[in-house]
Amino acid sequence: MKTLKLLIGLTSLLVVSAFAFAGFGDFANGYDLGDTVSDFKLQDVSGKQVSLSDFPDAKGIIVVFTCNTCPFALANEARILALDQKYKSKGFPVLAINPNSPELKAGEDFEAMQARAAAQGYTFPYLYDESHTVYSQFGATKTPHIYLLNREENELVVRYIGAIDDSVRDAETVTKRFVEQAVESLLNDEAVEPAITKAIGCSIKA
Structure with a gap:
């Protein structure tokens, strides 16, 4: 009986490990x-299809995985707008994705995405990942989750992954603006x- 329990325990451990290494849950890949x-190509709230290739002249793209209802995403909404307003011209x-x-x-x-974008005056595309393939391709796990892409030899390369800043809940207590620092570094050809x-x-x- 002890041998059987041990075998069952080892089998369970191997199954869990296999799922973990396969990237299930946190998209390790x-x-x-x-x-x-x-x-990729996703539908914008305007109804048109939008791709990364629609931005051929961009030096890079700030990809933001966000949504309509998460309090953390809503607390960062004004900051996402500010990033677009500050760096689009640079x-x-x-590019926001739900x-x-x-x-x-x-x-x-x-429809709720369309209403949210209109009410808040989004100045950036707000895309619907209806098939849930793009977020898993990126490996995003949270809303918000940022991927800063830099154009290098006509390819878009990941140069930053993570939070917008060091105070996701309260913009008034921010001391480190991670995405802004990262964009400024790329603009100045710095690491x-x-x-x-x-x-x-x-x-x-x-």
Whole structure:
């Protein structure tokens, strides 16, 4: 009996380990620093399809995984708008993506996205990852979760992953603006430091 229990325990451990290494749950196989990002096409709240290739003149793109209902995402909404307003003209526009499933989280449907974008005056594309493939391709786990892409030899390369700043809950207590620092470093041909921070937010519902 003890031998049987031991075998069952070892089998369970191996199964859990296999899922972990396969990237289930936290998408361990998502993009890492230095990876080249593949193009994708998603529907914007305007109704048109938007791709990374629609920004051929951009020096890079600030990809933000966000949503309509997460309090952390809402607390960062004005900061996301500010990033687009500050850096779009410098070649780094914001591209926001909602990966959540409306079946799992009310208020995340396409019509709610359209209403949110209109009410808040979004100046950036707000895309619907309806098939939930793009967020898993990136490896995003939270809303908000930032991937800063830099154009290098006509490819978009990941140069920063993580949070917008060091105070996700309260903009008034921010002391380190991670994304701004990263964009400024890229604009000045400098290494990004830190290049990875912890994204704090709601788990993606997909």
